Amino acid sequence: MTGTRTTGRRERLRAETTAEIKSTALELMRSGGPDAITLRAIAREMGMTPNAIYGYFATRDDLVTTLIADVYSALADAVDAAWAASAQDGPARRIQAWAHAFRDWALANPEGFRLVYGDPVPGYRAPDGGAAPDAAQRVCVGIAALADAAWEDTEPAFPKSEFTWDDFDPGLLGKVRPAFPDLPPAGVALALRIWGHLHGLVSLEIYGHLRGQTPSPDKLFRSELDQLVGSLGLKG
Amino acid sequence: MTGTRTTGRRERLRAETTAEIKSTALELMRSGGPDAITLRAIAREMGMTPNAIYGYFATRDDLVTTLIADVYSALADAVDAAWAASAQDGPARRIQAWAHAFRDWALANPEGFRLVYGDPVPGYRAPDGGAAPDAAQRVCVGIAALADAAWEDTEPAFPKSEFTWDDFDPGLLGKVRPAFPDLPPAGVALALRIWGHLHGLVSLEIYGHLRGQTPSPDKLFRSELDQLVGSLGLKG
DNA sequence: TGTACATCAGTGAACGCGCGTTCACTGATGTAC
DNA sequence: TGTACATCAGTGAACGCGCGTTCACTGATGTAC
Numbered sequence: 001m002t003g004t005r006t007t008g009r010r011e012r013l014r015a016e017t018t019a020e021i022k023s024t025a026l027e028l029m030r031s032g033g034p035d036a037i038t039l040r041a042i043a044r045e046m047g048m049t050p051n052a053i054y055g056y057f058a059t060r061d062d063l064v065t066t067l068i069a070d071v072y073s074a075l076a077d078a079v080d081a082a083w084a085a086s087a088q089d090g091p092a093r094r095i096q097a098w099a100h101a102f103r104d105w106a107l108a109n110p111e112g113f114r115l116v117y118g119d120p121v122p123g124y125r126a127p128d129g130g131a132a133p134d135a136a137q138r139v140c141v142g143i144a145a146l147a148d149a150a151w152e153d154t155e156p157a158f159p160k161s162e163f164t165w166d167d168f169d170p171g172l173l174g175k176v177r178p179a180f181p182d183l184p185p186a187g188v189a190l191a192l193r194i195w196g197h198l199h200g201l202v203s204l205e206i207y208g209h210l211r212g213q214t215p216s217p218d219k220l221f222r223s224e225l226d227q228l229v230g231s232l233g234l235k236g
Numbered sequence: 237m238t239g240t241r242t243t244g245r246r247e248r249l250r251a252e253t254t255a256e257i258k259s260t261a262l263e264l265m266r267s268g269g270p271d272a273i274t275l276r277a278i279a280r281e282m283g284m285t286p287n288a289i290y291g292y293f294a295t296r297d298d299l300v301t302t303l304i305a306d307v308y309s310a311l312a313d314a315v316d317a318a319w320a321a322s323a324q325d326g327p328a329r330r331i332q333a334w335a336h337a338f339r340d341w342a343l344a345n346p347e348g349f350r351l352v353y354g355d356p357v358p359g360y361r362a363p364d365g366g367a368a369p370d371a372a373q374r375v376c377v378g379i380a381a382l383a384d385a386a387w388e389d390t391e392p393a394f395p396k397s398e399f400t401w402d403d404f405d406p407g408l409l410g411k412v413r414p415a416f417p418d419l420p421p422a423g424v425a426l427a428l429r430i431w432g433h434l435h436g437l438v439s440l441e442i443y444g445h446l447r448g449q450t451p452s453p454d455k456l457f458r459s460e461l462d463q464l465v466g467s468l469g470l471k472g
Numbered sequence: 473t474g475t476a477c478a479t480c481a482g483t484g485a486a487c488g489c490g491c492g493t494t495c496a497c498t499g500a501t502g503t504a505c
Numbered sequence: 506t507g508t509a510c511a512t513c514a515g516t517g518a519a520c521g522c523g524c525g526t527t528c529a530c531t532g533a534t535g536t537a538c
Contacts, residue, residue, distance in 0.1 A: 035358035052515050119355040122271035172449045193460050200436020213408045224429050231467040288482050
């Protein structure tokens with residue numbers, strides 16, 4: 001019993017240190033950009049020697065890979081939660097809830113947004129499988145859910161679509177079609193386009209390109225959403 | 237006479253080397269990402285010693301600043317040219333021409349797009365004035381031109397707008413209002429939103445987030461444009 | 473036209489720095505009898 | 506409960522590397538008389 005408890009303590013300590021390494025890395029990135037993620041800087045911040053980190057991550061790229069996966073998951077959690085929380089509402093409100101969760105997360109975690117959607121950390125080589133395919137797909141499926149929720153109300157307003165299943169990669173369809181069997185190819189295209197709209201405004205804002213244009217990006221984003229649900233024929 | 241000609245030769249050589257430094261830097265960035273822009277790598281590529289570059293640029297950050305300004309100008313040139321070339325067409329076609337020029341330029345110069353709109357080069361500190369405000373404003377004014385061209389046909393279809401001039405920064409308005417005196421605040425908001433749409437899809441594509449989703453981002457982009465001009469009430 | 477001088481692009485060696493990573497180790501924490 | 510041993514988180518010193526930048530210089534190109 002003592003044995004298991006003390007083993008538990010070691011494990012807990014280990015988990016805590018691992019978490020601290022990751023959060024320190026993100027903090028560094030927040031204040032110093034993506035190139036601030038260095039083992040030495042993290043160690044310095046934590047008051048340890050650089051080599052101590054090798055007890056937790058085999059290599060710097062391993063740490064970055066984990067970081068990307070973690071951050072992506074956090075984003076997916078945030079938008080999924082907003083989606084679930086709005087289950088009682090109509091499609092227009094749900095889309096707005098999702099979109100605001102997306103933007104709010106990005107504003108609260110700009111370094112995470114850059115890590116996931118921007119340039120890679122200098123010198124970073126992703127492992128063979130590609131980074132964080134899991135959470136990336138969760139986000140994609142989430143956006144497909146937006147399109148699916150809107151689709152039945154909006155379809156008539158749409159031009160007869162020239163899209164077919166061949167216009168999308170099997171990897172995407174393998175997730176989306178089982179989840180939303182009624183969504184036609186044009187609906188998937190709509191999902192990607194909605195993604196583009198949201199990504200565009202948010203990334204302009206995160207990267208500071210809206211500074212100097214408007215003091216109220218918030219208002220602009222809301223207006224974009226109103227217009228979006230309006231153009232889908234949904235009533236807010 | 238011989239004097240001026242030979243002086244001219246020196247100047248020409250100097251200009252050529254300067255241009256070669258810049259193009260080499262962009263080439264390096266193209267193949268190796270933003271962190272590949274190092275004086276030593278450029279010099280290596282050009283077969284000179286690193287310190288030779290100090291004859292052309294006072295500092296590495298100077299080079300990067302010039303690079304950003306150059307690239308931004310090239311982008312502005314490309315979209316302005318497309319706009320001018322479509323002067324005979326209706327707003328829908330002109331918007332599409334502009335948008336395609338934007339995307340085509342980005343696809344042809346992905347490293348430039350990243351340089352201008354993405355994370356900064358590692359370790360780079362922009363000079364006080366901010367980088368390339370000139371070309372950045374040209375692009376903004378270009379987008380305002382899209383909105384202005386569409387505005388008179390589209391206005392009725394728009395919701396009564398809640399935007400006022402206070403929703404935009406004076407710097408932007410100082411350029412836009414004189415150029416497009418008939419464009420109301422909601423029109424400027426529209427311009428920023430259009431920018432967001434285009435930026436979103438293009439940057440997703442440039443950063444590889446559309447890979448694994450669709451094999452034909454081209455089609456998706458065209459569909460987005462059709463939908464955009466459609467939602468503006470314009471006929472293509 | 474010919475010679476003495478100025479310009480200036482580029483060289484070669486060196487600096488100090490922060491980086492990722494390796495190695496042999498120490499010392500506290502936990503385990504077995 | 507007490508002792509001998511195993512585990513393992515973290516240390517300290519060191520490596521080789523590529524980086525930006527400085528310095529004193531060379532040698533070809535251009536200029537003045």
